[in-house]
Amino acid sequence: MKKLEYDLVVIGGGPAGLAAALEARKNGVKKILICERAPYLGGILQQCIHNGFGLQYFKEELTGPEYASRFIDAVEQSDIDVKLGTMVMEILEDKKIISVNREDGMFEIGTKALILAMGCRERTRGAITIPGSRPAGIMTAGTAQSYVNLEGLIPGKEVVILGSGDIGLIMARRLTLEGVNVKGVIELMPYSTGLIRNKVQCLDDFNIPLLLSHSIVEVHGKDRLEGVTIARVDQKLKPIHGTEQYISCDTLLLSVGLIPENELSSKLGCEIDTVTRGPVVNEKRITNIPWVFACGNVLHVHDLVDNVTQEAEIAGRAAADLINQAAAEVEKDVVIRHDQNIGYVVPQHIDALNNKEKTVKFFLRVKNPDEHVRLVVKDNFDQVLLNLKKTIVEPGTMVTFNLPRELVTKDTSSISISIAREQAE
Amino acid sequence: MKTEVLIIGGGVIGASIAHQLAKYNLDIILVEKASDVCMGTSKANSAMIHSGFNIDGGTLKGKLALAANKVVKQLCQDLDVDLVKPLGSITVGFEESDLEKMKKTMENGIKNGIQGMRLLDQQELHEMEPHLNPEAKYGLFEPETGIINPFEYTVALAENAVINGAKVMLDTEVLDIMIENKTVKGVKTNKGNIEAKVIINAAGLYADKIAAMVEDIDFEIKPRKGQYFLYDKKWGNILTYTIYSAPTKVSKGMIVVPTIDGNILAGSNAEALEDKTDLRTTAEALDQIYTSTISHLFPELPRMGDVITTFTGLRAASSNEDFIIEAAKTVKGMINVAGIQSPGLTSAPAIAVMVEELVRAQNLELDFTPKANYEKGRKAPVMLAELSYDERNALIEKEPAYGEIICRCESISKGEINDAIHRPVPATNMDAIKRRVRAGMGRCQGGFCGPKVLDILSRELNISPLEVTQKGNASFVLAARNKELPLAEGDQKNEKIRI
Ligand SMILES: Cc1cc2nc3c(=O)[nH]c(=O)nc-3n(C[C@H](O)[C@H](O)[C@H](O)COP(=O)(O)OP(=O)(O)OC[C@H]3O[C@@H](n4cnc5c(N)ncnc54)[C@H](O)[C@@H]3O)c2cc1C
Ligand SMILES: Cc1cc2nc3c(=O)[nH]c(=O)nc-3n(C[C@H](O)[C@H](O)[C@H](O)COP(=O)(O)OP(=O)(O)OC[C@H]3O[C@@H](n4cnc5c(N)ncnc54)[C@H](O)[C@@H]3O)c2cc1C
Numbered sequence: 025m026k027k028l029e030y031d032l033v034v035i036g037g038g039p040a041g042l043a044a045a046l047e048a049r050k051n052g053v054k055k056i057l058i059c060e061r062a063p064y065l066g067g068i069l070q071q072c073i074h075n076g077f078g079l080q081y082f083k084e085e086l087t088g089p090e091y092a093s094r095f096i097d098a099v100e101q102s103d104i105d106v107k108l109g110t111m112v113m114e115i116l117e118d119k120k121i122i123s124v125n126r127e128d129g130m131f132e133i134g135t136k137a138l139i140l141a142m143g144c145r146e147r148t149r150g151a152i153t154i155p156g157s158r159p160a161g162i163m164t165a166g167t168a169q170s171y172v173n174l175e176g177l178i179p180g181k182e183v184v185i186l187g188s189g190d191i192g193l194i195m196a197r198r199l200t201l202e203g204v205n206v207k208g209v210i211e212l213m214p215y216s217t218g219l220i221r222n223k224v225q226c227l228d229d230f231n232i233p234l235l236l237s238h239s240i241v242e243v244h245g246k247d248r249l250e251g252v253t254i255a256r257v258d259q260k261l262k263p264i265h266g267t268e269q270y271i272s273c274d275t276l277l278l279s280v281g282l283i284p285e286n287e288l289s290s291k292l293g294c295e296i297d298t299v300t301r302g303p304v305v306n307e308k309r310i311t312n313i314p315w316v317f318a319c320g321n322v323l324h325v326h327d328l329v330d331n332v333t334q335e336a337e338i339a340g341r342a343a344a345d346l347i348n349q350a351a352a353e354v355e356k357d358v359v360i361r362h363d364q365n366i367g368y369v370v371p372q373h374i375d376a377l378n379n380k381e382k383t384v385k386f387f388l389r390v391k392n393p394d395e396h397v398r399l400v401v402k403d404n405f406d407q408v409l410l411n412l413k414k415t416i417v418e419p420g421t422m423v424t425f426n427l428p429r430e431l432v433t434k435d436t437s438s439i440s441i442s443i444a445r446e447q448a449e
Numbered sequence: 450m451k452t453e454v455l456i457i458g459g460g461v462i463g464a465s466i467a468h469q470l471a472k473y474n475l476d477i478i479l480v481e482k483a484s485d486v487c488m489g490t491s492k493a494n495s496a497m498i499h500s501g502f503n504i505d506g507g508t509l510k511g512k513l514a515l516a517a518n519k520v521v522k523q524l525c526q527d528l529d530v531d532l533v534k535p536l537g538s539i540t541v542g543f544e545e546s547d548l549e550k551m552k553k554t555m556e557n558g559i560k561n562g563i564q565g566m567r568l569l570d571q572q573e574l575h576e577m578e579p580h581l582n583p584e585a586k587y588g589l590f591e592p593e594t595g596i597i598n599p600f601e602y603t604v605a606l607a608e609n610a611v612i613n614g615a616k617v618m619l620d621t622e623v624l625d626i627m628i629e630n631k632t633v634k635g636v637k638t639n640k641g642n643i644e645a646k647v648i649i650n651a652a653g654l655y656a657d658k659i660a661a662m663v664e665d666i667d668f669e670i671k672p673r674k675g676q677y678f679l680y681d682k683k684w685g686n687i688l689t690y691t692i693y694s695a696p697t698k699v700s701k702g703m704i705v706v707p708t709i710d711g712n713i714l715a716g717s718n719a720e721a722l723e724d725k726t727d728l729r730t731t732a733e734a735l736d737q738i739y740t741s742t743i744s745h746l747f748p749e750l751p752r753m754g755d756v757i758t759t760f761t762g763l764r765a766a767s768s769n770e771d772f773i774i775e776a777a778k779t780v781k782g783m784i785n786v787a788g789i790q791s792p793g794l795t796s797a798p799a800i801a802v803m804v805e806e807l808v809r810a811q812n813l814e815l816d817f818t819p820k821a822n823y824e825k826g827r828k829a830p831v832m833l834a835e836l837s838y839d840e841r842n843a844l845i846e847k848e849p850a851y852g853e854i855i856c857r858c859e860s861i862s863k864g865e866i867n868d869a870i871h872r873p874v875p876a877t878n879m880d881a882i883k884r885r886v887r888a889g890m891g892r893c894q895g896g897f898c899g900p901k902v903l904d905i906l907s908r909e910l911n912i913s914p915l916e917v918t919q920k921g922n923a924s925f926v927l928a929a930r931n932k933e934l935p936l937a938e939g940d941q942k943n944e945k946i947r948i
Pocket of ligand 2: 497717762
């Protein structure tokens, strides 16, 4: 078996992997290898041919492939090695990575540090068990996106979309522009789970109805899908008897959520957060295994690629510190807690003594939509560190805030974050 | 077209019969209406090789199951099919009355010649299966039950028959049977007529319909539905043995079992039906199975989340609940193999031997001399995941496609998918590939590799991507190419959902 040696290996050549590798290079890491399973770099962005990428990071509006190409060009101009068509099969505890491709066969890579950037996968029908027959014509919105945007093939002529996730909304518009009749989007929750801008630009502008508090209770058809039965759901999300309606369609697209792709990480022994379903990390994106870092959708599902890039840069810098032996020796762990209105917070803990970066950026998702709330950050002395006003919060849009480093002292042992309705004066 | 032996049905029974008769100098055609073998009941069941401990040894199905248990290990070895046997089973009880039933079952098992059965006390039960509901009190251990992958098994049987000269015709449906002078002459199919000296009816749920094409029959096949949950491999360690719940009034013979591939399979209920095509799963039944059995036996197993899929199997129940394996009463050259419900998968090799005897007894001028160059095995497909790194490298060096991973969840290479398309019984659609190599069987259920598998199928079969099907017939995966559909048609064609 062939054996290679690198200082840093990055698994995944999507926006996270690319930015992490570039940032590590910038910070002095010499021998870097990106392993990418696909025959091209760019990850999921290559099938996102719509625009809306880069508004925060580049302050201009790009398509997915354009956004990706900025990083791909930079990688190609650098001395970062890239192996395409290369699937990482296993990560071993002794800092070795087993990969496979056509040219090298199964081969081993030794490394000093590893960045996980494998992205996420879509939830499927089985995972949510819709009853009914098993006809052709049911696929995830992302699979449909790959057929249409990468292969030039259209999955069906009459489409119903289950789930108001962003990919489903984007595909509603994309398919309409191809002459497909998108009959509507069915959402179980009483609110849309995608970004507001996607609901407006992809559904409202094309008169595609969004049915909130609805679900698909049965699928029909033997060979190819013939229709679905939808029904309204009650507050407990159970279908209400008598509200069933049959909708004929030949295609059902599922846009019911994304799940970080952490099989490799779990097998290695990374601690996985049961809510984010990504590794538990500190603000440097270090997992519980000191030489393993994680960023991008493998860590938690982001809704903006700009955030992915920034997060990947943090991981890239931290990996460089480890490799250059510039990482602080002593650490003091501060646990991040949150109240029940918040679904999750990343990072899950921070190091009080790390003073390289001026601020710590936090990402969180609320559990339910709300208006006029206050986001309050306190330390273990009940001292209010931040008190921020948020006009609208909703689960589909990530909430971010920066905590100035100077507010975290060597005596801080925990930080708690809460979100609550503003009290009337 | 002309043959000597015509077998109707490419389930495990038809394939076993083809495999058995291919040992002799006979011309054999097996016709299957679906686009692959193993598309009926044989692909949706509990996948257990029942030892026979809980079956009435006096019935035909009991006798054949016990006989098959003696030969199945050698058979699977010859065909290079994975079989875990003995694995063993535990019947789990919660009530005093369960214990009484278990004692009776044990007596029955001993009568059937099963050795090594014993009752377990609560402590031993939980030592053997630590994830069982702590309230479970009684156990009956039986050492012989095994598990198999029914797809792999059926495909292997059919492939071996093809290697030995039999012909498998897929997408071929028998529409009628031709008879002259009270003797069968052949079948009419959607692909034309096929003359034959003997016809073997192994049509599963439709065996009554086929038998009735020949004469009036005194049996009827009624479908009885069973629904299942299939759990992600990450739950694979929750149990060691195949687990039966003690029969209750509402559910009888529910199981939670490991599969050959390391998943957990749990089911199934029994619902009498009329419609032989009703493969729907229903929320009510799934809820009921989950509450009454799955969570009752293994409280840690979730209702959703790690459930990879749910599915339905249809038992082909005959009016007398036993197998019906006999020659037609008034017409020569017709053998019916009907009512093959559980344990049909187990009994298949013994059923095939019995069918051979029935065919011989028809005295039809058939040449039963053994084939001179008979191959008892087949070359099992390459499964990279089962090979050492060095073995994989040797293969990749010869054929780089084995180094190109297509299915990321199950790590299946392009080479393995190409092989499946060019096997003796070829995989010609998405689901057929899935069953042979498990591409698309993993966590993402084909989300990532679907478009790639479709592309490979279209290239290797030299058909348009639009002609690729999910599971044969009109189950096309795609509808058009970009820019082919007319934009914004009239209101009627552009109708939206209204509430
Ligand atoms: C179908 C889909 C559509 C999306 N659409 C949008 C959108 O319109 N707008 C938006 O802002 N965000 C979108 N997202 C979210 C988007 O994924 C992120 O914004 C961003 O692409 C995440 O970057 P990433 O690098 O973490 O993951 P990805 O872009 O998914 O990249 C991960 C890479 O890792 C590779 N990989 C995985 N496992 C291995 C392995 N074992 N070995 C080698 N390589 C491996 C994959 O091939 C992939 O190239 C979408 C996500 C999906 C799944
Ligand atoms: C819920 C359930 C659980 C079970 N569990 C077990 C178990 O654990 N162990 C066990 O031993 N057994 C089990 N069984 C029983 C076992 O699955 C069956 O006995 C076995 O699969 C029957 O095989 P078959 O070939 O007769 O039927 P099938 O697999 O249904 O094959 C019949 C074939 O005939 C074809 N056909 C029908 N009509 C025509 C026509 N006109 N022309 C051409 N082709 C035609 C069909 O397409 C089909 O492929 C179970 C069954 C069920 C339903």
